[in-house]
Amino acid sequence: NAGVTQTPKFQVLKTGQSMTLQCAQDMNHNSMYWYRQDPGMGLRLIYYSASEGTTDKGEVPNGYNVSRLNKREFSLRLESAAPSQTSVYFCASSGGLLQGTDTQYFGPGTRLTVL
Amino acid sequence: GDSVTQMEGPVTLSEEAFLTINCTYTATGYPSLFWYVQYPGEGLQLLLKATKADDKGSNKGFEATYRKETTSFHLEKGSVQVSDSAVYFCALRAGGFKTIFGAGTRLFVKA
Numbered sequence: 001n002a003g004v005t006q007t008p009k010f011q012v013l014k015t016g017q018s019m020t021l022q023c024a025q026d027m028n029h030n031s032m033y034w035y036r037q038d039p040g041m042g043l044r045l046i047y048y049s050a051s052e053g054t055t056d057k058g059e060v061p062n063g064y065n066v067s068r069l070n071k072r073e074f075s076l077r078l079e080s081a082a083p084s085q086t087s088v089y090f091c092a093s094s095g096g097l098l099q100g101t102d103t104q105y106f107g108p109g110t111r112l113t114v115l
Numbered sequence: 116g117d118s119v120t121q122m123e124g125p126v127t128l129s130e131e132a133f134l135t136i137n138c139t140y141t142a143t144g145y146p147s148l149f150w151y152v153q154y155p156g157e158g159l160q161l162l163l164k165a166t167k168a169d170d171k172g173s174n175k176g177f178e179a180t181y182r183k184e185t186t187s188f189h190l191e192k193g194s195v196q197v198s199d200s201a202v203y204f205c206a207l208r209a210g211g212f213k214t215i216f217g218a219g220t221r222l223f224v225k226a
Contacts (some may be wrong), residue, residue: 004158031212042204042218043159050212072225083136090158094212103145107156 002026004107006091013081013111021076021110023091031094032074033058033104034066043090049074052060081114088112117142119218122204128195129225136190136220138179138205146209148172148181148188153202153219162190162203200224 007022024031030051035043039087045058049068063085074093079083088111092104134157140146147166151159163172167225168183188205205217 033212040218043216048212051198056212085124092158102214103149103161103164104159104214106160108156 004093004105005090005105006089006110008110009108010111012115013078014115015082016078017081018079020078020080021089021091022073023075023110024094025091025105026072027095027105028071029105030071030097032068033092033094034064034074034076035090035092036060036085037090037109038087041074046076046109057076066093074111083111083114086112086114117169117207117209117215119205119215119217120209121203121220122195124202124218124219124221125223127223127225132224133196134195134222135221136205138190138217140186140187140188140205140207142186142207142209143185146207147194148179149206149208149214150179150190151175151204151206151216153204156202159204161197163191168175177222195222195224197224197226 004025033048034046044060047066049055052071067075088109091107091108094104118141142168148161149164152162153159163174165172171180179188179190193204202221204219210212
């Protein structure tokens, strides 16, 4: 039982490049989330997926897209990276309201630097 | 909108000292409240939670009581250890699928 896994762990991009951050969970959770963590700002929600087949914007969605590929996987794409997207990105999952579990389980994070 | 405010850090304590990290919240309805902990180089993990007023969450010697009258959920530990050095996040979930996190408080414990 690996929990929530993320790849890659580190990435350096040049401005304008694109990349996809991968996330998978093996806990059969309904809901999945992408956050970014910046110094002094806590975690800010980028996008979330309440259940398979649905995605919704969070607090800071501009410059990002997501895909809920199946129940296990939720990817985050940067189409044209900007230095302002330098951050640590965390994926999380939870059982969701239907399963009565509101605790979120986090992956280890991806540290992204955009030059 | 919903929000969480927690004390700024860093907090530096000597081993075996008493710890308090303050957290207050603003929310409509009746939120669930959480403390998450992030150890260096890792993701967040749940430390404790409380789902209704006057509930006390506890884990690993840490405690927090859901105080609706003061809209607070302060984290306490009677005797900290070096291994407790981490960043602590207060959070709330007021309904729906979104959890609101505070900015985090970094704790350093010296031997």
